[in-house]
Amino acid sequence: MDIFFNQLLPATFFLTTIYFHLARKNFGIAIGYGIQSLAIALILLGSFFDTRSLTLLFIIILLVTFKVIIAPKFFIGLVKKHEVKFSSSAYLNLPLSLIVISVLIAVVHSRVFLPLASLVPAHSELVLLAIAGMLVSLFLVINRKGALSQIVGVLSLENSIVTFAIFSGLEQSTALQVGIMFDIAVWFVIATVFVSMIYKHFGTLDITEMKQLRD
DSSP: HHHHIIIIHHHHHHHHHHHHHOOOHHHHHHHHHHHHHHHHHHHHHHHHHHHHOHHHHHHHHHHHIIIIIIHHHHHHHHHHHHHOOOOBSSSSOOHHHHHHHHHHHHHHHHHGGGGHHHSSGGGGHHHHHHHHHHHHHHHHHHHHHHHHHHHHHHHHHHHHHHHHHTTTTOOOOOHHHHHHHHHHHHHHHHIIIIHHHHHHHSSSSSSGGGGOOOO
């Protein structure tokens, strides 16, 4: 069971952040985000078994409901509704993107982030994995041209921050728990209002086509 919570689930979380850079189908990106969120929910579930915190259980239920079930369905439904696709284009081609990802991972495991890892010696590798997830997710936001892909990158970045907090032993923090619930609420607003407004105004979700934003 320890292998499941401390190795398999963290690995699943991180591999999905890389998969977002490889995926070329909107269905795959949506399902990938659901899998990533499910991995985080299960990691939190492991903490619940240790603490029996009802607040933590409530957060897990919210996370599964909105991020594992509703979010993938919403993204796929949005694409079908507006007859658009997640943009598969990026500023860097796939080989260069993988090189950048490799460099980011190498930097995370360098002396630069060693002080952060040393704060939690028991979970030092997991902390570094979460930090790498943050950087890889941020790179997705920067590298992809499609607005929907960028939003998935932002949500993946948020998942990485939550994962970092969990591995740092902060899952019982009231501030973190409130922050997760607030994030779910903000996600719902952004997903249901912001994306639809972008498409309605510009007729596209490819940021390179939004010429009205230029001076």
